[in-house]
Amino acid sequence: MVTLRHGRISGVLPGREDVKQIVYLNSEYVPVEEAKISVNDRGFTFGDSIYEVTPVIHGVPIDFDLHIARLRDSCEKISIELPWIFYTDELGQIVNRLLSLNGAKKDYKLYIQISRGVAERNHILHEKVRPTVLVMLQQFVRPPRIQEGMAGFLVEDCRWAYRDIKSTSILANVLAKKAAFDAGASEAILYDTKPEGKIVTEGSSCNIFIVDKRNRVITHPVNSSILSGVTRHRVIQIAIAENLQVCEQVFTIEELLDANEVFATASGIFIRGIHKVGKSLIKYGEIGVITRMLEKLFNEYVDKQLCTPNETRTKTEDTTTNTKSYII
Incomplete structure (x- = not known):
């Protein structure tokens, strides 16, 4: 669940420049410099992977539901079986945790990449493998409201x-x-x-x-x-x-x-x-x-x-803190 107070992710740390970038890789939260992917990962050897990028403004992923729908569609078209987290509230929890771990930068790009997984290099995959899942945040500057051509x-x-x-x-x-x-x-x-x-x-x-x-x-x-x-x-x-x-x-x-x-x-x-x-x-x-x-x-x-949920988010109400929670 991604919880927002007044349109922001709750639980995000105060702005800190010394926070190291943390990424989510195959169920683990690790510093970016320690994140390791096998040389036999098919995303590396064949480009056999799908990605998605979502702007996160003031802690709110914009049109997150549409981005994830496109991610699912792309994976389906190339027969990558997505992990269960992409069909449950768990993905929202991962995003919330990453925002907390990485500190309160104003805006981010949320990058998700799914590869078919790790297997001996061969065009034909002869075994069922677990997809590699990477979720990370990158710094992002919201475009000016009036942009130059x-x-x-x-x-x-x-x-x-x-x-x-x-x-x-x-x-x-x-x-x-x-x-x-x-x-x-x-x-x-x-x-x-x-x-x-x-x-x-x-x-x-x-x-x-x-x-x-x-x-x-x-x-x-x-x-x-x-x-x-x-x-x-x-x-x-x-x-x-x-x-x-x-x-x-x-x-x-x-x-x-x-x-x-x-x-x-x-x-x-x-x-x-x-x-x-x-x-x-x-x-x-x-x-x-x-x-x-x-x-x-x-x-x-x-x-x-940034202030209200979009039409496809599920809304709940925390009556003790008067905090609106939106499940993405």
Whole structure:
């Protein structure tokens, strides 16, 4: 159970700079420098593992239920049998303990990685093994409420066919991001070459949206060509609630460059406008009105999570201390 007082995790230590980082590895809480994984772990030898990253703001994991649902889905797709803790309140207790052990830093990234487990290196696994479970916190700075625009850089999408699986095998993403940085941009915008044109899929670590001349908010549909982003999902919900026309459909590089607005979404950046792609300015190189509106509304959504449970948390009441407890 993750217990919150006034929207914060209870039991978290006062801010201390001398607290060593503690991680959860295979049922044990250990200092990060003492955490050891076998050289025969399939996550190490094959990249045979799944991961998930959740922002934790003021002790509250944002949209934790959706992140864990995606983790379960990815594990199911590659036939990793998740340990029971991912189906009970035990996971919330682990997160709460890690927050307490690591001291009260303001914000974190909660990183979870599940590998198939340890076995002699062989493509075919001939025995049933126990998955390796890693849960750790990394320091995280919440994005500014009004962010500067960033530059995008077009890179052909050379990833595998199952991009909907959040696998740790992301070398192609890393190389695409490096190509963007080498070109002076912040994000790689990936595209597939199809008979109908060069179709924008997503960013190397984000989803991509455009706002067209009719003020329609457009993003690639959920299928095996993209990772279904949690922030993407929330932004679509917010846009629909504001009576914006949202279209989940493919769009080309030409449509991207001709758009009124372009923005990216991800758990680490929330919503961030893209003011140019390569040498081409989007509109006049300014962040558009719709992007700014969605940026503001998404931050308000996050703020609300810091004080109240989201709709899928289970609420209990401690009448002796008047402390609300939320089971994640």
